[in-house]
Amino acid sequence: GNSVTQMEGPVTLSEEAFLTINCTYTATGYPSLFWYVQYPGEGLQLLLKATKADDKGSNKGFEATYRKETTSFHLEKGSVQVSDSAVYFCALTNPGGFKTIFGAGTRLFVKA
Amino acid sequence: NAGVTQTPKFQVLKTGQSMTLQCAQDMNHEYMSWYRQDPGMGLRLIHYSVGAGITDQGEVPNGYNVSRSTTEDFPLRLLSAAPSQTSVYFCASSGQAREQYFGPGTRLTVT
Numbered sequence: 228g229n230s231v232t233q234m235e236g237p238v239t240l241s242e243e244a245f246l247t248i249n250c251t252y253t254a255t256g257y258p259s260l261f262w263y264v265q266y267p268g269e270g271l272q273l274l275l276k277a278t279k280a281d282d283k284g285s286n287k288g289f290e291a292t293y294r295k296e297t298t299s300f301h302l303e304k305g306s307v308q309v310s311d312s313a314v315y316f317c318a319l320t321n322p323g324g325f326k327t328i329f330g331a332g333t334r335l336f337v338k339a
Numbered sequence: 340n341a342g343v344t345q346t347p348k349f350q351v352l353k354t355g356q357s358m359t360l361q362c363a364q365d366m367n368h369e370y371m372s373w374y375r376q377d378p379g380m381g382l383r384l385i386h387y388s389v390g391a392g393i394t395d396q397g398e399v400p401n402g403y404n405v406s407r408s409t410t411e412d413f414p415l416r417l418l419s420a421a422p423s424q425t426s427v428y429f430c431a432s433s434g435q436a437r438e439q440y441f442g443p444g445t446r447l448t449v450t
Contacts, residue, residue: 269443318439320433325369325387325433
């Protein structure tokens with residue numbers, strides 16, 4: 228079945244450091260891929276998405292590229308801020324379907 | 340445009356009580372779902388619906404019922420609350436773009 232695996236946290240970085248959170252998936256066909264972010268005490272919100280191979284999703288300085296050959300969708304940011312501290316979830320949805328499969332989440336702490 | 344709304348924000352129940360968590364969306368989305376999120380864990384799908392009158396079970400449906408009489412509303416009913424149902428509950432909706440819009444959550448404690 229479909230699945231999403233992301234790196235375990237927590238990830239602790241200093242402000243302005245480079246961020247990578249790894250995400251790999253297992254799915255048939257070409258799923259849509261997403262990153263969601265959850266700030267403390269809130270629901271998840273969409274951070275970025277990509278719907279086909281080699282697409283790059285980007286938002287708020289975060290980027291992720293849909294790599295079909297490695298079944299990956301790693302999240303990157305060149306310079307993190309304290310305000311980026313949150314839990315990040317990688318997710319996929321199969322084409323033609325609505326059910327979303329979420330990874331376990333990676334907690335990011337950014338120190339000033 | 341309110342998006343996805345959930346009520347109540349907080350609730351404390353005694354074991355054996357029943358209650359309904361309300362969820363509504365104003366985006367005319369076909370797909371709606373309920374998740375629970377426990378400490379240190381990701382999201383687990385409880386029930387989902389692909390349209391009015393159509394519901395199905397997710398991975399942890401036991402102890403919960405849902406109905407979808409309108410496109411807008413998707414209430415989650417706890418039949419007989421148990422301490423194991425202490426959790427944060429999120430409702431979400433999704434349209435053709437497949438991206439999910441989440442409500443702010445209901446924090447439920449069962450004593």
